[in-house]
Each structure stands twice: as C-alpha cells, then as structure tokens.
Amino acid sequence: MTRKFFVGGNWKMNGDFASVDGIVTFLNQSADNASVDVVVAPPAPYLAYAKSHLKAGVLVAAQNCYKVPKGAFTGEISPAMIKDLGLEWVILGHSERRHVFGETDALIAEKTVHALESGIKVIFCIGEKLEEREAGQTKDVNFRQLQAIVDKGVSWDNIVVAYEPVWAIGTGKTASPEQAQEVHEWIREFLKEKVSPAVADSTRIIYGGSVTADNAAELGKKADIDGFLVGGASLKPDFVKIINARS
Numbered sequence: 001m002t003r004k005f006f007v008g009g010n011w012k013m014n015g016d017f018a019s020v021d022g023i024v025t026f027l028n029q030s031a032d033n034a035s036v037d038v039v040v041a042p043p044a045p046y047l048a049y050a051k052s053h054l055k056a057g058v059l060v061a062a063q064n065c066y067k068v069p070k071g072a073f074t075g076e077i078s079p080a081m082i083k084d085l086g087l088e089w090v091i092l093g094h095s096e097r098r099h100v101f102g103e104t105d106a107l108i109a110e111k112t113v114h115a116l117e118s119g120i121k122v123i124f125c126i127g128e129k130l131e132e133r134e135a136g137q138t139k140d141v142n143f144r145q146l147q148a149i150v151d152k153g154v155s156w157d158n159i160v161v162a163y164e165p166v167w168a169i170g171t172g173k174t175a176s177p178e179q180a181q182e183v184h185e186w187i188r189e190f191l192k193e194k195v196s197p198a199v200a201d202s203t204r205i206i207y208g209g210s211v212t213a214d215n216a217a218e219l220g221k222k223a224d225i226d227g228f229l230v231g232g233a234s235l236k237p238d239f240v241k242i243i244n245a246r247s
C-alpha cells in the first residue's frame, strides 16, 4: 500500500504572536502539496489562533492532552477541548513528556485510548535514550512503549507512530537514514506480529530527531520512513523544504 507522507511540526514551548504570524505566513505562502499531510503543533495558548489563520491544507495539533474529558486537573487540557477548537490531532508520548515530566507507558496508553475514543487522532511518539541504545536495548524499549497501546486494543486507523531516538532530539545528531530505517522496519514487523499485517502495512511511521532541510530528502527515501516529526526546524521557513522532501 502507498502510505501518504506525513510531516508534523512540533513547536514545543516556543513562540509569541509575532513569531506565530511569521510561521503562518511562510506556511500559507507555500505551494499546496496534495501528497503530504501537514500538521503543526503550537503551544496550547496559540492553538485557536493558528487554526484560524492557517490555510486549510495545514492542520493543527495539540502537543498533549489528559486522559479524561474534564474536571479538577489544573493545567491540563482534554481531547474534548481539542475537538471543540475544531482540531483533529494530538501528540502523545513525546520523550519530553516521558523524561522531563515523568509520564509512564501506562499513563500515555490511557491518554491515547481516551483521545482516540474522543475522535482525536494521535501522533504516538516512542524512542530510546542514548544509554539504552548503547546497552543494546533499542528494540526492547521501542517495543515496550508500543506494547502499552497494543495491550489496550486500540484501533490503529487514527494513529501515526513517531520514532524519535532521544539522543537525536535537539542535538543535531540525526540518526543516519540506515539507523532510522532499521528501527522503522522493526516497528513495522512488530505491528505485523502483534496487531496485523494490514495495520503494519497501512500505519505511517515517521522519524523525528534533528531533521533539517539538508537531511530530510535522504531520510525520506527509505522504504519505512513515511514522514517526519520536526522540532526546531519547523519554526523556520526551511520547514517547507522538509514538507516537500519526497516530492
């Protein structure tokens, strides 16, 4: 099957109205590319503004959400709120949520189930730390993180898996196309064995970690790399080159 290329831009905790306007301008001025799904994730205070100013071809995602629709959970946002803003996507399991904020596989799985049940699609992030890679645990860590949602029996139609080796995030140390392809192939095999061949074939597995306009084309040539989740480079006009890396 042909999987549609998917490019996400995770703005993380960056920006103000002036810089959001700048990003919106270069995205709106870019030529439409019907062969790529483009989804950007501004910080929560700018979600509605970005949604109302971006052209229709650029979708907006939240960077996080909680596991219940509403209640006494100070500081959290729910999938119901994301939906109320007219948005379709959320990023869950990002390594910064896992390792800075201590989110566990179990919590991320609960959040993923609730987002999907609420009608929000999930960019589900996984990835090993440097010490785990060096200890030969890359496969185990990524499989364990995936298994947490396999165990919940989720429907995979609305999930994009983002493989983001923690050692490559924001460090300038991109995984080589071969390193990334190796793990993406393992992930696809895992989905084939644990879920189904059809899900393995149709699920988009995107790569994140120091993706730039200079390395995106080579990464994007690999058979199991179906797009990117871009951090720092998604804040700059070169993001448009990454969107078009495979075109």
Ligand SMILES: O=C[C@H](O)COP(=O)(O)O
Pocket: 010, 094, 164, 168, 169, 170, 171, 172, 208, 209, 210, 211, 229, 230, 231, 232, 233
């Ligand atoms: O969500 C995006 C990733 O954390 C990658 O960030 P980066 O492109 O700045 O390395």
